[in-house]
Amino acid sequence: MKPEKVNPREVFYQPSRMVVPLFQRPYVWSKERQWQPLWEDIARLADVLATKNPAATHFLGAFVVQQLPSTLGTMQEWSVIDGQQRLTTLQILLDSLHSQLESRGLAMLAAQVEPLIVNPAAFHKKPEDRYKVWPTNLDRAGFKSVMSAPAPVDYSSVVPSRLAEAHQYFSDSIGAWLDKADELEISAKLLVDAVSGQLEIVSIRLDATEDAQAIFETLNARGEPLSAADLIKNFIFQNHAGTEAEVEVAYLSNWAELESPWWVTQVTAGRTSHPRASWFLWHWLRARRLEDFPIRELFTQFKGYVTDRRPDLSSLLPEIKTAADRYRFVIEGAQAVNGPLTRVQWFSYRVGTLDSEVVRPLLIWLDEEPQSDVPEKDKTQILKYLESWFVRRAIVKAPSQGTNRFMVDLIVHLSRQPHDRLAIEVQSYLASNKTPVGYWPDDTEVASTLKGAPAYNKYLRARLRMILEALEDYRRGYPDWNALGMGPIARGVGTVEHLLPQKWRANWPAIWSPDEAETKAASRDRTLHELGNLTLVTQKLNSKVSNGSWSKKVEHFQHINDVLLTNDVIQSAPTNWDETLITARTTMLAASVLKVWPAPAGHIGLATQPVQPEASGEVDLALLVSEGLIQPGTVLVARPAVLNGATAAVGLDGRVFVDDVGYDTPSAAGVAANSTGLYRGVINGWRFWKIQESGKSLWEVRNEYRASLGEDDRGNEVGEDVQDSEQIEAELVVAESTNEADDE
Structure with missing residues (x-):
């Protein structure tokens, strides 16, 4: 590893090509977050160079490249391990500057910039050898189009892309800055010097034998991390056998689709949000490993799976692709508004309204090749049993904590059974469970609820x-x-x-x-x-x-x-x-x-069913979420000061999440947040939690909703709630002062 501080002229002047591997994510920088701040920094740097400090510099960050094998007399190539967004942006910036200089007749200055964006013709063995940076395959058409366009660039004629937008932004910004110059040539030279010589960047160059993947993971553990799907993609193709062309074919055939808009869309489940591709890979890997683990451990678990079981990646990729295609077919079908669906799509739609993604690993497992001999009628029967189990539990509001583990345990059980008995085993497994986390509510409980x-x-x-x-x-x-x-x-x-x-x-x-x-x-x-x-x-x-x-x-x-x-x-x-x-x-x-949603004949759920008294006007957190008064993901803060601002978040289904564990009521979440016992008062979750952004307690939001329905005049219920809340508030004060006294 050879780190050194360099400027763009030192990075790009010598004939070389920096290749962004096809498995890295495409160009994602934007005007608001990166282009505009970068240009404003450059403009300030040029002003400082002209008026205050001719040696001033501006630090841009770092990039990591690894040397690729080359033969004698050919141009040196490097694989970009990290920093591709920065390197690509610098090329776009330099080419925009070159275009503006040419358009204004500043040929000598343009000639100083040209070697930083174009390799000499003598080194061109293939068309892309022209470019100093060769981006990932998804960006190549747009990059090539705008970087090869004659000056002044006609942006209506180039391939539409984020890179073209960046080029136009920098070109317009440079043009506006030069238009204000008192002496054009002097200001233009100042800008060339600032961009090519006074921007500083740390270059880290790895030998061909160094572990690029480990360095990539370490660098991306800081700042805004890559998604688990991005890290898995990088890991797979860094370790995929074959030539560059063979690896690219494998990528295009089996992975490129996972980077389409449908797959990179952020999807929220519970309190967490991830790209859909990451959710899929999490479900798929749990079905493969027959183990439960949180999605935050997805990449680590995938590495462990590949390391421990050493599957042939060239065979594993098509298996992932097949499962992904099926996953998309089911979900997209479930999102169709009209018309009949397949039974699994109907199941997916109905269970999906319950915010129950926990069943996805089982659906994936059922469709894997080893289970291909399971009759379709048995798979349909399994879906019926599971749908009844999910819906009945939702109706009686059975606790949902632990259902991820429960579903994985069910797959483990089924994996040990003969395939002609899977439907019978699913029914038996669900019907025989007598714990709150897994029981199947019976007819009596559902009807009475x-x-x-x-x-x-x-x-x-x-x-x-x-x-x-x-x-x-x-x-x-x-x-x-x-x-x-x-x-x-x-x-x-x-x-x-x-x-x-x-x-x-x-x-x-x-x-x-x-x-x-x-x-x-x-x-x-x-x-x-x-x-x-x-x-x-x-x-x-x-x-x-x-x-x-x-x-x-x-x-x-x-x-x-x-x-x-x-x-x-x-x-x-x-x-x-x-x-x-x-x-x-x-x-x-x-x-x-x-x-x-039938249960087996004669089925009995829990021996002692939970009693859930209902007030005639019950308003729970799920209703407030459903009405849009509280948004999923809303951050809650514990009101007692002794808890030092303990936080929670509201899930899609109205549960309250504390440390990634969902609780069915605000009070249960309050008890969890108070696990240390610092707060000694009675916990009424509606008063215990307040919304971080507005400062309102959940009790206040609930009463505002009641008032909107004209229900303030309901007599005892509202009155009792006020009295109860005042009592809790008093207990909060007493508890806080007591604890403060103890601390002293």
């Missing part, structure tokens, strides 16, 4: 919509029965509508005697958000219809409605809709839920 429950407030809107969609498709004969001619309902776009309006007091006046009015109103409020009062509408109702009388709603639905769930209601109750009918419909829909 839905009975009288405020479903509209209890479940994330996407999940509730999925359940209603499934009930509607069940009526239409999808996905596993004889389908009707009307097709399945559109997915993910319908609106959950109350049949009895939320603001019924203003729009549905009731004829009750004074003696019974209070009791009747309370009964109606209790049933308002029940499953039996909800339906799907494919065209959102205007407020006049939504809040109108029952006769208006019936008339509207008779003319504009294609939802069988709604038709069933207006046909069975054409003149009146009340709490008695809502309760009966809740029971009927709950029975349909049990048919859509």
Whole structure:
């Protein structure tokens, strides 16, 4: 390793070619984050050189290259290990400067810059030998187009690319700076000197025998890290056998697709966000290793897998490609709004609304070559069992901590079974588990959970919509029965509508005697958000219809409605809709839920099922996320000062994550954050956590939502909450002062 401080003239003057390996990520620098700050630094440097300090310099960072084998008399080539963004940008900057100088007739100055961007013709054995830096294959067309364009560059005629945008930005900036010059040639020479001679960069050149991969990983462990998928790609192709041409063929055939926009899109699950390719590789590797590990360890685990099992990379890459293609087919199909899906796509859509990516390794494992002899009917049956397990657990709000491990344990169990018994083994494994993390809720628990429950407030809107969609498709004969001619309902776009309006007091006046009015109103409020009062509408109702009388709603639905769930209601109750009918419909829909997602005959879930008392107006964190009042990823801070600003984050499903572990309630997360026992008060999670950005407690956000529904007048519930919160606040103060006294 030979580190030295150099300038661009010393880096680029001698004939040489720095090749960015095809497995490195493409050019990603942008105007706001890199181009503009770099140009502003150069402009300031030129001013300092002219007025204050002719020896001033500006440090740009470092790059690492490794010498490639070459024959006598040929041009030296280097492989860029790190710093390709910086080196490529310098070439774009120098070429923009050269173009501006030529356009202004400054031929002598342009001739000083030209050797820094073009190798002498005598060294050209192939067309790309012209360039000092040869970028990764995804950038080559754009780089070649703009770097070979005649001055002044016509940007409308070059290949559109981020590199062309960078070239135009630097060219425009240089042109504007030169336009302001009092003496053009003097200012131009000053700029040439600043860019080519006074920018400093640390060059680290490795011999061919040094471990470039280890250095690459060390350098990228700091700053803004590469994704796990980027690191895995680099590792694979650094170690892939064959010539450069053979490695490029392997890349183009098996990996290039993983760098397309669909795969590099950031996807959030729980509280973490990664490129989709990294999520896929995490699922794939857990299916391969039959071990659970956090996604943050993905690259380390992949290296261990390759080191321990030494698979042939030329064979492993096509296997990854096959699994990736299947993964994309399932997910893209699940995102389709209309039309029938394959059974696995339907499964993926439904379970995906539950924020349950934990099943992906099992789906990948089922499609691997060793399981190719498993009959499709058995795979379909496995999906049915798993879908029932996931949905029933979501309905009863069974704890989700540990399900990653549970799914991997299931794969391990299945890997030891005969393939003709896999469906039976899945059913048995799920039905026999009697722990909170793995049990399969039985009919009684699911039905009792839905009975009288405020479903509209209890479940994330996407999940509730999925359940209603499934009930509607069940009526239409999808996905596993004889389908009707009307097709399945559109997915993910319908609106959950109350049949009895939320603001019924203003729009549905009731004829009750004074003696019974209070009791009747309370009964109606209790049933308002029940499953039996909800339906799907494919065209959102205007407020006049939504809040109108029952006769208006019936008339509207008779003319504009294609939802069988709604038709069933207006046909069975054409003149009146009340709490008695809502309760009966809740029971009927709950029975349909049990048919859509059945459990084995006679199945019993937990011996002692958890009791979850429900308030009629329950507002949990999942509802606040569903309504957009709290965004997924929102950072929460513990209010007690003794916890030194312990933080948590809100997940997509309303769970609260502390140290990457999700908790179903704010209070449970508060207990976890207080694991040291520093805070001695009672933990009410709604008061315990506040939103970092706004400073509001979760309790305040929840009460603002309640107020927006006109529910401040609900009497005891709000009053008790205020009293409880005041008590907790007092306990916080006492606990904090006590701990402070102890510290002293």
